[in-house]
Amino acid sequence: MLDVKLKGKTIAMVLPSKVGFERVAMECSASYARILGFAADKIEDIKTAVSEACLNAIEHGNKGNTEAKVHITMAFDGQGLAISVKDEGQGISHPLKEPNIESKIEGLEGPRGLGIFLMQNLMDEVEFEKPGNEHVVKMVKYR
Ligand SMILES: Nc1ncnc2c1ncn2[C@@H]1O[C@H](COP(=O)(O)OP(=O)(O)OP(=O)(O)O)[C@@H](O)[C@H]1O
Numbered sequence: 518m519l520d521v522k523l524k525g526k527t528i529a530m531v532l533p534s535k536v537g538f539e540r541v542a543m544e545c546s547a548s549y550a551r552i553l554g555f556a557a558d559k560i561e562d563i564k565t566a567v568s569e570a571c572l573n574a575i576e577h578g579n580k581g582n583t584e585a586k587v588h589i590t591m592a593f594d595g596q597g598l599a600i601s602v603k604d605e606g607q608g609i610s611h612p613l614k615e616p617n618i619e620s621k622i623e624g625l626e627g628p629r630g631l632g633i634f635l636m637q638n639l640m641d642e643v644e645f646e647k648p649g650n651e652h653v654v655k656m657v658k659y660r
């Protein structure tokens with residue numbers, strides 16, 4: 518996993534924990550990836566993953582606490598764009614299960630529960646960390 522603390526090359530952002538602000542992170546990641554020369558389809562993957570990670574941080578991590586923040590870093594080391602999304606919550610409390618896409622398409626189960634699945638499928642690396650009173654998802658997309 519890449520270290521996102523690449524001195525001098527890291528973009529850091531602190532967003533209010535409010536649905537809608539995920540778009541700011543999404544656009545920023547796209548802009549950075551474009552500057553770095555990522556292909557258009559990879560930029561779309563990054564945008565979706567960043568948006569889902571931020572929405573999870575807002576909804577499940579910070580749980581409507583308007584004082585809480587979403588902290589985002591983005592860094593490129595020459596090969597991969599490493600993005601971390603941190604919230605002030607307790608992290609994922611239950612084992613993750615693979616969504617049943619067919620049963621969702623057929624309407625046999627609700628449409629939710631796809632965010633992490635999308636992140637894992639669209640990014641090259643995805644890790645969850647729980648350092649103290651914070652939860653971080655770290656993702657890498659290679660150019
Ligand atoms: N940052 C987080 N903090 C705490 N729990 C989380 C966090 N991110 C995800 N989770 C837990 O993992 C579950 C699965 O997340 P996932 O994004 O896959 O689905 P969802 O958010 O429930 O629905 P969707 O993303 O499809 O709208 C969530 O329902 C939540 O219980």
Ligand SMILES: [Mg+2]
Nearest residue numbers: 572573632633
């Ligand atoms: Mg989600």
